[in-house]
Amino acid sequence: xxxxxxxxxxxxxxxxxxxxxxxxxxxxxxxxxxxxxxxxxxxxxxxxxxxxxxxxxxxxxxxxxxxxxxxxxxxxxxxxxxxxxxxxxxxxxxxxxxxxxxxxxxxxxxxxxxxxxxxxxxxxxxxxxxxxxxxxxxxxxxxxxxxxxxxxxxxxxxxxxxxxxxxxxxxxxxxxxxxxxxxxxxxxxxxxxxxxxxxxxxxxxxxxxxxxxxxxxxxxxxxxxxxxxxxxxxxxxxxxxxxxxxxxxxxxxxxxxxxxxxxxxxxxxxxxxxxxxxxxxxxxxxxxxxxxxxxxxxxxxxxxxxxxxxxxxxxxxxxxxxxxxxxxxxxxxxxxxxxxxxxxxxxxxxxxxxxxxxxxxxxxxxxxxxxxxxxxxxxxxxx
Numbered sequence: 609x610x611x612x613x614x615x616x617x618x619x620x621x622x623x624x625x626x627x628x629x630x631x632x633x634x635x636x637x638x639x640x641x642x643x644x645x646x647x648x649x650x651x652x653x654x655x656x657x658x659x660x661x662x663x664x665x666x667x668x669x670x671x672x673x674x675x676x677x678x679x680x681x682x683x684x685x686x687x688x689x690x691x692x693x694x695x696x697x698x699x700x701x702x703x704x705x706x707x708x709x710x711x712x713x714x715x716x717x718x719x720x721x722x723x724x725x726x727x728x729x730x731x732x733x734x735x736x737x738x739x740x741x742x743x744x745x746x747x748x749x750x751x752x753x754x755x756x757x758x759x760x761x762x763x764x765x766x767x768x769x770x771x772x773x774x775x776x777x778x779x780x781x782x783x784x785x786x787x788x789x790x791x792x793x794x795x796x797x798x799x800x801x802x803x804x805x806x807x808x809x810x811x812x813x814x815x816x817x818x819x820x821x822x823x824x825x826x827x828x829x830x831x832x833x834x835x836x837x838x839x840x841x842x843x844x845x846x847x848x849x850x851x852x853x854x855x856x857x858x859x860x861x862x863x864x865x866x867x868x869x870x871x872x873x874x875x876x877x878x879x880x881x882x883x884x885x886x887x888x889x890x891x892x893x894x895x896x897x898x899x900x901x902x903x904x905x906x907x908x909x910x911x912x913x914x915x916x917x918x919x920x921x922x923x924x925x926x927x928x929x930x931x932x933x934x935x936x937x938x939x940x941x942x943x944x945x946x947x948x949x950x951x952x953x954x955x956x957x958x959x960x961x962x963x964x965x966x967x968x969x970x971x972x973x974x975x976x977x978x979x980x981x982x983x984x985x986x987x988x989x990x991x
Contacts, residue, residue, distance in 0.1 A: 615647050615689035616956045619720035620706065621696030625904045626720060628663065629945035630695055636664045637949075637983065646954055647881040649685055650696075651675040679709070686715045693952040694719040694761040698799045700726040703742040707745060709733055714741035714797055714963070718951050720944060722752035722853040723800055725810055728819055731965040742963040744971055748942035749951040751915075752850050753857040754968055755933040756877065757987070758977045759919040760858050761929045762988055764869045767921055774870045775921035777930060780877035781841065782848055787905070787913040787938030814852065819877075820860040829855070830876040835886060841920075844881040851877035857967050864970040904941055911939020918991075929990065935984035946984035954979050960971060 619634070621627040631648055638644075648665075649672040650656050656671040664693045674685040676696065686692055686709040687963045696702045699721040710717040717953040721727065740747050748757070804810045817829045832855075835846045854877055862869040905913070919931040935943040939985050951968060954976045961971070968976055980986040 613688055613690050614645070614670075616644035617646040617691045617754045617952045618644065618649050618685065618689035618694055619952075620649040620674065620685065620692055620694045621702075623650045623652065623659050624695055624697075624762040626941060626945055627695040628659055629910075629941060630693065630949050631659065631665065632663050633945050633949050635663055635669070638907040639666070644953060647672055647689075649674050676705060679705055682706055682709045683713065686710045686713050689715060691718065691798055691952050691956045693717075693948060694897055695948070696985045697721060697723075699723050700799050700803065704730065704733075708737075711735075711738040711743050711745055711963075711965075712741060714743045716744045716746070716950060716955050718746045718749045720750040720752075720948055720954060721747055722750075722850070724819060724853055724856050725813055727856075727965075728813060731820065731822070734964040738963045738965055740963070742960055744955065744961070744963055745965045746951070746955060746968055746971055747965070748853065748857050749968055751935075751939040751947070753854040754947050754951070754976070754980070755915070755917055755935065756850075756919075757857055757861055757967055757969045758973070758980070759917065759931050759933045759988065760869065761861065761922045761973055761976065762990070763919050763929050766931070766990055767927070767929045768868075770929065771923075771927045774868065775923050775927060776870050776872045776874060777923060778869075778873065778919060778921045780848075780851075780854070780873045780875070781843075781845060781918045781920065782877070783916040783918055783988070785879070785915040785917075785939060787909075787915070787940050787942075816860055817855045820856045822826060823865045824863055824871075826859065827872055827874055828844070829874060835881070836878075837861040837885070841880070843883060844886055845878035846881050846886065848877045848879040861967045861969040864966060905938055910938045910942030913942055915939045915943070932987075932989045932991055934987045934989075943984070943986065947980060947986065950979045950984050951976060 619630050622631050647670040648656055653673050672685055673683040682705055692710055692715050694706055700723055707730050767775045818825045832851050833847050837844050858875050915935045917933045921929045937943040954972045977988055
């Protein structure tokens with residue numbers, strides 16, 4: 609894994625809450641003598657040094673100073689690495705120029721964003737340049753949206769092998785989940801809401817499941833915004849906080865794969881609430897709006913968290929496939945930090961193909977799913 613660039617993987621935003629967890633994971637799992645060359649990047653050298661020392665990372669791991677407001681520094685950073693892992697959000701505030709640099713300079717890129725309005729803008733602005741340079745810009749490589757992106761990918765592979773065709777109806781149902789949000793997630797949510805308040809027309813994009821599919825519109829999709837009883841599951845289901853971004857990424861993956869899941873795919877995500885009618889919808893992923901950037905769940909909370917998700921595929925002929933995805937840490941941070949680190953490694957090890965603004969399943973699919981199972985505590989099981 610060598611070429612003329614200084615790094616295979618550079619973690620930008622290394623001093624932020626999630627950035628620290630990513631660096632800690634890379635250090636504890638692979639160390640300074642890893643099979644890949646990695647470094648830490650951020651806008652303040654003193655803070656980078658402090659984080660490196662706090663995490664007991666060897667001083668042979670280099671530090672790179674770059675600022676989202678300094679285009680020259682972003683170009684220098686992007687030009688020095690084969691894969692840029694960006695944990696510097698909210699992305700609509702800090703991420704646009706980073707993506708532009710990577711797309712123009714042919715640098716592969718992964719991030720944690722769950723900001724579909726920003727993703728739409730980035731695809732429009734940078735897809736052509738990324739195709740020309742060969743840069744693979746892979747959005748949403750954390751809890752949003754790897755479990756869903758790779759879970760549906762596996763389900764449809766199994767369905768096509770078993771029945772000769774994909775399944776037209778797929779439900780994601782969260783059986784159990786325990787985790788807490790961080791200040792960065794709260795800031796991203798507030799930023800999206802502020803954009804809609806400034807331009808109410810953007811609300812239509814936020815609720816459009818096909819907003820990322822470049823002109824393709826499939827069949828009507830379930831809204832997922834109410835509490836309903838599902839007879840086939842003998843369970844009440846309610847709204848799921850991550851559905852808004854995950855459903856969009858699944859439909860984009862389907863398009864990028866040449867509609868391997870079918871052009872008639874109907875897909876939604878909800879959380880199971882039990883057999884008895886609930887008083888109110890809810891889950892176990894708290895969103896404390898008072899949290900500030902840099903704040904988040906404790907180590908104990910991250911390790912006590914988990915998620916258990918079902919992907920249930922069916923068609924009118926009665927064919928069915930069910931895939932379970934289970935993560936052994938809190939979804940937003942404990943598991944996400946491991947997933948995006950493995951996504952960056954996987955992308956660095958995946959031979960270059962077509963560039964563009966992409967999603968994980970079309971680029972890394974089976975390879976990434978295997979890495980997550982081998983290293984990141986995320987299991988994918990066909991039930």
